[in-house]
Amino acid sequence: MSESLIVIGGGLAGSEAAWQAAQRGISVTLYEMRPHTITQAHRTSYLAEIICSNSLGSKLPDRASGILMNELRMMNSLLLACAEKTSVPAGDALAVDREAFSKMVTENIENHTNIKIIREEIAEVPDGNVIIATGPLTSKRFSDEIMQLIGENHLFFYDAISPSVYYESINMDIAFRGSRRHNQDENSDYINCPLNEAEYHRFVHALTDAERVEMKDFEEDIEYGVKAGEGKYFEGCLPIEIIAMRSEKALAYGPMRPIGLIDPHTKKKPYAVVQLRQDNLCGTVYNIVGFQTNLRINEQKKVIRMIPGLENVEFIRFGQMHRNTYIYSPKHLLSTLQFKSRENLYFAGQIIGVEGYMGNIATGLLAGVNMSRQIKRQKPMQMPETTMLGALCRYITISNREAFQPMKANLGLLPPLGDQKIPGRKQRGLMHFERSKNEIEKVMKIIGD
Numbered sequence: 001m002s003e004s005l006i007v008i009g010g011g012l013a014g015s016e017a018a019w020q021a022a023q024r025g026i027s028v029t030l031y032e033m034r035p036h037t038i039t040q041a042h043r044t045s046y047l048a049e050i051i052c053s054n055s056l057g058s059k060l061p062d063r064a065s066g067i068l069m070n071e072l073r074m075m076n077s078l079l080l081a082c083a084e085k086t087s088v089p090a091g092d093a094l095a096v097d098r099e100a101f102s103k104m105v106t107e108n109i110e111n112h113t114n115i116k117i118i119r120e121e122i123a124e125v126p127d128g129n130v131i132i133a134t135g136p137l138t139s140k141r142f143s144d145e146i147m148q149l150i151g152e153n154h155l156f157f158y159d160a161i162s163p164s165v166y167y168e169s170i171n172m173d174i175a176f177r178g179s180r181r182h183n184q185d186e187n188s189d190y191i192n193c194p195l196n197e198a199e200y201h202r203f204v205h206a207l208t209d210a211e212r213v214e215m216k217d218f219e220e221d222i223e224y225g226v227k228a229g230e231g232k233y234f235e236g237c238l239p240i241e242i243i244a245m246r247s248e249k250a251l252a253y254g255p256m257r258p259i260g261l262i263d264p265h266t267k268k269k270p271y272a273v274v275q276l277r278q279d280n281l282c283g284t285v286y287n288i289v290g291f292q293t294n295l296r297i298n299e300q301k302k303v304i305r306m307i308p309g310l311e312n313v314e315f316i317r318f319g320q321m322h323r324n325t326y327i328y329s330p331k332h333l334l335s336t337l338q339f340k341s342r343e344n345l346y347f348a349g350q351i352i353g354v355e356g357y358m359g360n361i362a363t364g365l366l367a368g369v370n371m372s373r374q375i376k377r378q379k380p381m382q383m384p385e386t387t388m389l390g391a392l393c394r395y396i397t398i399s400n401r402e403a404f405q406p407m408k409a410n411l412g413l414l415p416p417l418g419d420q421k422i423p424g425r426k427q428r429g430l431m432h433f434e435r436s437k438n439e440i441e442k443v444m445k446i447i448g449d
């Protein structure tokens, strides 16, 4: 087997995969189609561009993302290191300055002596050692090629992006700082826009009445042949207007829940709140948390400006709906991320049905490590299922095929801690963290760095 590797897609998974293989002495060619061919959501030519929320999840060790983050740190992830160096204040979450983060990843990859970057769209799966990490917005021609390779149709479903706004346009005489965990705090990283009951109901009605982008427009935009009305949403990332249509109070119990917050202006708990999180290092841009939407742009302006504190808000980016493409991993992949019918082909990232930035980075890391091991005639690593990465890989490669939907890191994927009953979610989380840490120490003795 040759000592070289082709990685297709310089996103989160592909960049990490390329780095891990290069660090192990493999000569890597990384193909990235941007900036010549663009996707519906990417904006820059940087590798590892973060396209929506700038949060990589909670850092707390008792949370699933905190456990996965620690695994990545212990396994020397380039992208996690860059994220930590470019982080912006976000309470318990690891959020990044998106531009600084992608720029740092790009520089590291560009400067690695074992990596050559080619800015070109790949339309055919090449021979040789290959990792496919082309993500949820894989180009049309390459999607067709993958369909041929796997002998069936991809699954399609739709996620939606939330809008970002300029800080200076938020009315801080009405909005206030504070987080749901630490109550109001002038220095909190979150800004809250409070709504009373009447304002909330007016907002919900405007939202459900507002005009949405028709599936047909979207279909014509991307020429993907999905018939109008056929699109399925991912339950973990529903547009606010769809949540609002489910029940009048659904938003007040969901992304607009006021738990733990007291409005310092009225000294009362608001009926609902809209939260914004800092989106860049200099604090000039804020993202509206959990406000993915597919409303038409004019409707977004109108409806979001009904929120107290956002009455004159200026948008830097509007919400939008996007395609999400993934393969039936349970049928086609081993838990090492190797393609079952071609041993020198691996898949990683969102295209295998892993949801979330951290999970995409983690599967990229594993594919890079495993492909390097295979090239060196070592056995690819099957991650212990007591680690978050192992549990994710196990889930996406053995779950019930009919019900297969993308999966995010979560504690429910991990095997039980033993027979003893452990009281409290936090305590259980911490025990999962310790167990995963011990396992990764053993893994690192095998795979090295």
Ligand SMILES: Cc1cc2nc3c(=O)[nH]c(=O)nc-3n(C[C@H](O)[C@H](O)[C@H](O)COP(=O)(O)OP(=O)(O)OC[C@H]3O[C@@H](n4cnc5c(N)ncnc54)[C@H](O)[C@@H]3O)c2cc1C
Residues within 6 Å of the ligand: 008, 009, 010, 011, 012, 013, 014, 031, 032, 033, 034, 039, 041, 042, 048, 049, 050, 051, 052, 053, 054, 120, 121, 122, 123, 133, 134, 135, 136, 137, 138, 139, 142, 159, 160, 161, 322, 323, 324, 348, 349, 350, 351, 355, 356, 357, 358, 360
């Ligand atoms: C619009 C949108 C919003 C999202 N929001 C979030 C969020 O807020 N939080 C979260 O955790 N996750 C989010 N996700 C899901 C997921 O975590 C991200 O998409 C993540 O970037 C996926 O990582 P990836 O490496 O698999 O793909 P990507 O990061 O998209 O990387 C794939 C790369 O492959 C390139 N490419 C595609 N086709 C070809 C080709 N034929 N030849 C060469 N290059 C090609 C693309 O240009 C891209 O750079 C979102 C996804 C989308 C699409």
